Amino acid sequence: GENVEQHPSTLSVQEGDSAVIKCTYSDSASNYFPWYKQELGKGPQLIIDIRSNVGEKKDQRIAVTLNKTAKHFSLHITETQPEDSAVYFCAATPLLSGGSNYKLTFGKGTLLTVNP
Amino acid sequence: GAVVSQHPSWVICKSGTSVKIECRSLDFQATTMFWYRQFPKQSLMLMATSNEGSKATYEQGVEKDKFLINHASLTLSTLTVTSAHPEDSSFYICSASSWGLRETQYFGPGTRLLVL
Numbered sequence: 243g244e245n246v247e248q249h250p251s252t253l254s255v256q257e258g259d260s261a262v263i264k265c266t267y268s269d270s271a272s273n274y275f276p277w278y279k280q281e282l283g284k285g286p287q288l289i290i291d292i293r294s295n296v297g298e299k300k301d302q303r304i305a306v307t308l309n310k311t312a313k314h315f316s317l318h319i320t321e322t323q324p325e326d327s328a329v330y331f332c333a334a335t336p337l338l339s340g341g342s343n344y345k346l347t348f349g350k351g352t353l354l355t356v357n358p
Numbered sequence: 359g360a361v362v363s364q365h366p367s368w369v370i371c372k373s374g375t376s377v378k379i380e381c382r383s384l385d386f387q388a389t390t391m392f393w394y395r396q397f398p399k400q401s402l403m404l405m406a407t408s409n410e411g412s413k414a415t416y417e418q419g420v421e422k423d424k425f426l427i428n429h430a431s432l433t434l435s436t437l438t439v440t441s442a443h444p445e446d447s448s449f450y451i452c453s454a455s456s457w458g459l460r461e462t463q464y465f466g467p468g469t470r471l472l473v474l
Contacts, residue, residue: 274461285364285451285465286402331401337461344461345392348401 244269246334248349256357261322263352265332266314272334275315276346277306280329289330290317293337322356329353361385362454364466371442372474379437379469381452387432388454392463393425396449408435442473 245268255261265275273294278286292299292306292315299306303322308315315334319326333346361384371377381391390409394402406422408414408429416422424446426438435454439446449470453463 276462278465283468283470285362285468288360288462288464291462335461344390344455344463345404345407346463350401 244272244334244336244347246332246347246349248332248352250352251350252353252355254355254357255322257322257324259322261319261326261354261356263317263330263332263354264314265316265334265349266312267334267347268313269334269336270310270313271336272347273310273337274335274344275306275308276333277304277317278331278333280331280351282328286331319354322354324356324358327354327356360462360464362388362452362464362466364452364469366469367467368470368472370472370474373443374441377439377442377471379439379450379452379471381435381437381454381466383433383454383456383464386454386456388435389432389457390455390460391429391435392453392455393427393435393437394451394453396451396468398449402451405437439471442471444473447471447473 248265276291279289280286303320305318329351331351332349335344335346363382365380393405405420406414406416410432414427429435451468453465455463
């Protein structure tokens, strides 16, 4: 089965700096990679996702890059703000045909702290 | 769009009682719903996957008679923790995906269960 490794487990940055979180996956069949932000006591919120037919996707201050050859993908947050402080999870799943369910394999999470 | 709600947001019950948690997709039809469990400072652990009108598929190690899942409609799934014990205390989160974007899961806000 798929295995997703996420690093670092904790990340502390100053407001305005950039933050980068990296994930690697093991199953070459995986081709959908979402990122979730989870604030304390809340459910995960989808912030960005990427499919394997593109190498990079950007949405305002957030970007995700994907290297299928190396089997790794990264989340980039620029101009960080205190409200970006949360736990971030990466995940991976293969896009299967037919009626299969798409089970996500999650990384262990990164606690991002943005200091004012 | 893609809003998922859960009810209740928190519940305290006595050992031996049963607790039902509801998960609703508010603005889309959820062909598949997922139930997760999350321990403090840990990642999400998939408990089961349910398709509307079908029996749930449980992950290895999850007792199906302990955690009853019903997905009777395209907007509602329920998780019932039967004969709850203190070790069942946890944060339970559901997610939902639609037929059009089966790989994308939208999460509910979670339900905190405390069994005394």
